[in-house]
Amino acid sequence: MAEVHQGRELGGPISRLPLAHVARRLQDMRNMLLYKEVKEKIIQALSEGKWQAGDKLPVESDLADMYGVSKSTIRAAVGELVDANILVRKQGKGTFVATEKVSRNLYRFFHLVDASGKRHYPVRQLLSISREAATEKTIDALQLYRYSDRDVFSIHMLFKINGRAVGRSNPCVPVALFPGLDAKEFQPDDVSLYSLYHTMYNINVIRVEANVGVSSATPAVARELGVRPQAPLLRIERIAYTYQDVPVEYRTILLDTSEIQYRIEQGSSV
Amino acid sequence: MAEVHQGRELGGPISRLPLAHVARRLQDMRNMLLYKEVKEKIIQALSEGKWQAGDKLPVESDLADMYGVSKSTIRAAVGELVDANILVRKQGKGTFVATEKVSRNLYRFFHLVDASGKRHYPVRQLLSISREAATEKTIDALQLYRYSDRDVFSIHMLFKINGRAVGRSNPCVPVALFPGLDAKEFQPDDVSLYSLYHTMYNINVIRVEANVGVSSATPAVARELGVRPQAPLLRIERIAYTYQDVPVEYRTILLDTSEIQYRIEQGSSV
DNA sequence: CAGTGGTCTAGACCACCGA
DNA sequence: CGGTGGTCTAGACCACTGA
Numbered sequence: 001m002a003e004v005h006q007g008r009e010l011g012g013p014i015s016r017l018p019l020a021h022v023a024r025r026l027q028d029m030r031n032m033l034l035y036k037e038v039k040e041k042i043i044q045a046l047s048e049g050k051w052q053a054g055d056k057l058p059v060e061s062d063l064a065d066m067y068g069v070s071k072s073t074i075r076a077a078v079g080e081l082v083d084a085n086i087l088v089r090k091q092g093k094g095t096f097v098a099t100e101k102v103s104r105n106l107y108r109f110f111h112l113v114d115a116s117g118k119r120h121y122p123v124r125q126l127l128s129i130s131r132e133a134a135t136e137k138t139i140d141a142l143q144l145y146r147y148s149d150r151d152v153f154s155i156h157m158l159f160k161i162n163g164r165a166v167g168r169s170n171p172c173v174p175v176a177l178f179p180g181l182d183a184k185e186f187q188p189d190d191v192s193l194y195s196l197y198h199t200m201y202n203i204n205v206i207r208v209e210a211n212v213g214v215s216s217a218t219p220a221v222a223r224e225l226g227v228r229p230q231a232p233l234l235r236i237e238r239i240a241y242t243y244q245d246v247p248v249e250y251r252t253i254l255l256d257t258s259e260i261q262y263r264i265e266q267g268s269s270v
Numbered sequence: 271m272a273e274v275h276q277g278r279e280l281g282g283p284i285s286r287l288p289l290a291h292v293a294r295r296l297q298d299m300r301n302m303l304l305y306k307e308v309k310e311k312i313i314q315a316l317s318e319g320k321w322q323a324g325d326k327l328p329v330e331s332d333l334a335d336m337y338g339v340s341k342s343t344i345r346a347a348v349g350e351l352v353d354a355n356i357l358v359r360k361q362g363k364g365t366f367v368a369t370e371k372v373s374r375n376l377y378r379f380f381h382l383v384d385a386s387g388k389r390h391y392p393v394r395q396l397l398s399i400s401r402e403a404a405t406e407k408t409i410d411a412l413q414l415y416r417y418s419d420r421d422v423f424s425i426h427m428l429f430k431i432n433g434r435a436v437g438r439s440n441p442c443v444p445v446a447l448f449p450g451l452d453a454k455e456f457q458p459d460d461v462s463l464y465s466l467y468h469t470m471y472n473i474n475v476i477r478v479e480a481n482v483g484v485s486s487a488t489p490a491v492a493r494e495l496g497v498r499p500q501a502p503l504l505r506i507e508r509i510a511y512t513y514q515d516v517p518v519e520y521r522t523i524l525l526d527t528s529e530i531q532y533r534i535e536q537g538s539s540v
Numbered sequence: 541c542a543g544t545g546g547t548c549t550a551g552a553c554c555a556c557c558g559a
Numbered sequence: 560c561g562g563t564g565g566t567c568t569a570g571a572c573c574a575c576t577g578a
Binding site: 059060075089090091092093094095 | 562565
Binding site for chain 3: 573
C-alpha cells in the first residue's frame with residue numbers, strides 16, 4: 001500500500017513536500033494544531049499587508065499547496081478567520097479580506113426589546129472621548145499591568161431609540177491597544193464600537209462578561225436620559241475580551257428600562 | 271478507478287449502503303446538511319431515551335456505520351452536540367450523554383456574584399407549588415396551545431445567601447410536560463430546578479431567553495426580601511427551552527442587587 | 541496492550557457564480 | 560462552460576485511557 005500518508009516523507013523523493021506537516025512532526029506538535037498554525041500564518045501575511053482589505057485570496061487548493069497542507073486544513077484555518085470576521089467567503093467567487101461594512105457584528109452582545117418582544121436597534125451618539133488615567137477598577141478589569149502605558153480612552157455615548165435617549169454607556173479601552181483612538185473620526189453610521197475596533201485595529205471582541213444590577217440616576221445621568229434624579233436604572237458592567245482572554249474594553253451601561261428591556265440569550269438552539 | 275465514492279451505489283451490490291447519503295441524493299439535499307440530519311437523528315434518539323444521561327454512546331466508527339455516514343460527518347454532528355453541552359467527549363474513553371454534574375449545568379444560566387466578583391451559590395427555599403390556570407403572558411411564553419391541558423404548576427421560591435433572602439423566583443411549567451410535579455418531593459439539596467426536570471422528567475434545558483429590567487417591590491415581595499416597599503429590584507423574565515425550541519418553563523426572577531449582582535457570560539473563549 | 545477520541549490527508553462530487 | 564467554495568468519504572496516524 002502506498003497509502004501511508006503520514007510517513008511518506010521517508011519513502012523517497014516526492015514533489016510536494018508537506019513542509020508544515022514535517023515541521024509539526026519534528027517538533028512533536030509542541031502546542032498548536034496544524035490548522036491553527038496555518039491560521040496564524042495567514043494572519044501574519046494579512047498583517048504584513050500581503051492581502052489588503054477587499055483583496056481576493058488564492059483559491060483554497062492553492063492555499064493548501066502554499067502552506068503544504070490539505071484543503072480541509074485550509075478550510076479549518078480560513079473558517080475560523082471567517083468566524084472572526086477577518087475573511088469573507090463567497091461561493092463561486094472566492095475568499096476575500098473583510099471590509100468594514102461586511103462584518104455585521106452590530107450589537108452582537110447588546111440586544112434591546114420592547115414590551116411586545118420586538119427588537120430595537122438604538123442609534124448611538126458620541127458625547128465625548130478623552131485620554132485619562134484609569135481608575136482602580138478599570139486597571140483591574142482591563143489588566144492594565146500588561147502595558148507600560150496604563151492610560152485609557154474614556155468614551156461617553158448615548159443610545160437613542162426614535163430620538164429618545166434610553167441609555168448611556170461609558171466604554172474604556174487601553175491606550176496601549178488603541179493608539180490614537182481619540183483622533184479617529186467616529187462615523188455616526190458606525191453600527192457599533194466593536195466594528196470600529198475590528199476595522200481600525202483588527203481587534204475582535206469574541207466574548208463578554210457582564211455584571212447586572214440596579215443603580216439610581218445621578219443628576220447628570222438623569223438629565224441625559226430625561227428621567228427624574230434617583231430614578232432606578234439597569235446597570236450593566238461589562239468586560240469585552242479578544243483572543244486568549246485579553247480584555248480590551250470595560251464599559252458601564254445604564255439603561256432606562258421603563259419602555260425597553262435588556263435581552264439575553266444563552267445556550268444554543270438545537 | 272473504483273474511487274468514485276459518490277456514485278458507487280450504481281456499481282452493483284455493496285454490503286454497507288450509505289443510506290443517509292442515498293436518501294440525501296434522492297431528495298436533492300432539500301434543505302439540510304447531512305451532518306445536521308445525523309445530529310437531528312441523534313437528538314431524536316436521545317429524546318426517546320435510547321441513551322440516558324451518563325450513558326456511553328457507541329464509538330464514533332460504529333455511529334458512522336449506524337447512520338451510514340463517514341466518521342468525519344459523525345464528528346461534525348457530535349461536535350455540535352458537545353458544544354451544546356448535550357454530549358461530552360472523553361479522549362480514550364468514549365462519548366457520553368451529559369449529566370448535570372459533568373456539564374456543570376447547575377446554575378448554568380443563573381450566576382450571582384458579589385462586589386468583589388466572587389461567585390455565590392444561593393440555596394433555594396420552596397414556598398409553594400400549586401396548579402393554576404395560566405395567564406395570557408404565560409400561555410404565550412410556554413406555547414400552551416400545544417397541549418390540551420393548559421394548566422401550569424406555579425412555583426414560588428426564595429434564593430438565600432448566608433441566610434439572607436436576595437431574590438425570589440416564580441417558575442411556571444406546563445402540567446402537560448410535568449405530570450404530578452406538585453406531588454414530588456422537592457429535596458432542599460437539589461441544586462436547581464433544572465436538575466430536577468432532568469432527573470425526574472428527562473427534560474433537558476439547553477437554552478434560555480431572558481428579558482431584564484427594573485421593577486419596584488410590591489409590599490408582599492418587600493416582606494419576602496426584607497427591603498422597603500417600592501425598592502428597585504432587578505427583574506428577569508426568562509423562558510427556558512429544551513430540544514427543538516420547545517419552551518418548558520417561564521419564570522420571573524426578582525433580585526435585590528444591593529449586595530449581589532447578576533452575572534452574564536456570552537461568547538466563547540479561544 | 542487494545543480501544544477511543546483527535547487530527548489530517550487526498551480526492552470525489554456538489555452548488556453556485558460569472559463570462 | 561470553467562472556476563470557486565461547500566460537503567463528504569475512506570482511511571491513516573496520533574494521543575490518551577485503563578486494564
